[in-house]
Amino acid sequence: MxxxxxxxxxxxxxxxxxxxxxxxxxxxxxxxxxxxxxxxxxxKKSINIKENVNASEISNLISTFPKFKNTDLNNEVTNLKYSLQNYLYALDAGNMSGKDRSIKSFEKSYKKIQKLRQHLDKDDDEILNRYLVRLKTNISVIEDSLKGN
Structure with a gap:
């Protein structure tokens, strides 16, 4: 018992x-x-960059960005890629101040690239324009979705 x-x-x-x-x-x-x-x-406003289509396209555009004959343009494209990578990392971490810094850096590089585009031939200019438009569109969509949350 x-x-x-x-x-x-x-x-x-x-x-x-x-x-x-x-x-x-x-x-x-x-x-x-x-x-x-x-x-x-x-x-907490973060985006899972592995599942977001726009972030995936930005990453794909970074990796497939073409090289040009103009070295100054290539250097500025490298800066643009770096700021876009930082943007994606900040989004993934939910770091809004880092995201804002990366966007400002992106805009600065974007403006410099626009000035350097004048020295390109027509075909290269069209290719560069396609990449830049797609990048800006994807960033705008991500930013709009963050503001909607």
Whole structure:
């Protein structure tokens, strides 16, 4: 009888002391939302760059950006790529001040590239224009989606 009582108490203690693991992704997200305060929810605006089509296209454009004969233009394109990479990293991390700095750097490089475009032949100018328009369009879509949140 003492053994039965001891095992009964042991089972009750262990069942109360441990929680059953829940592998459901929904319950984890609900728990973390319930735990965070209302002010925390409003501040976090990040984009998962692995799942965002516009961020993926920006990354693809960075990797396929053509080289030109003009070395000054190529140097400025390198600066543009660097600021775009920083933009994507800041988006992924939810770093809004870093994102804003990267956009300003992008705009500065973009303006310099626009001035250097005058020295390109017509075909290279059209190629460069296509890349720049697609980059600006994707950034605008991402920025609009952030403002909508």
């Amino acid at each position: 003492k053994k039965l009582f001891f095992f009964g108490v042991l089972i009750i203690i262990t069942s109360c002391a441990t929680e059953k693991l829940n592998f459901s992704p929904l319950s984890n997200s609900f728990y973390s939302e319930a735990k965070s305060s209302d002010s925390d929810r409003g501040l």
